[in-house]
Amino acid sequence: MPARPQRRTPEAQLATGMDALRIPEIVAICGSTRFMAEMADADRELTWAGAIVVRPGCDMKTEHPLWADPMAAEAGKQRLDALHRAKIRLAHRVLVVNPGGYTGDSTRAEITYARELGKPVEFTHPEASTAP
DSSP: OOOOOOOOOHHHHHHHHHHHTTOOOEEEEESOGGGHHHHHHHHHHHHHTTOEEEOOOOOTTSOOGGGOSHHHHHHHHHHHHHHHHHHHHHOSEEEEOOGGGOOOHHHHHHHHHHHHTTOOEEESSGGGOOOO
């Protein structure tokens, strides 16, 4: 009796597909949205080096009509958190932007999630990092 073909995980299928398509390294940037300018700097450097960069796209600490309504803001925050976790799943590695060593609760949760997935996690300021 022939052996049953092994089912490949979605992650393995994605990795094979990205390799076949010659997709460059994907880096997910994490960090507090108070560091949006620093994230943009890291994005620029990584993009210049040939990486695809995914990072937070909304700074909800800055007023905007999209999240002016508190109920819409809460639903939006949950959506954005799920979207960022998807970005982490898609990425080859994670870069935590943490000037001054600051790593907030949300970022710590993202670091934990990335590590659970086996993603390498690096810090812009590793000497000051207090993240797990």
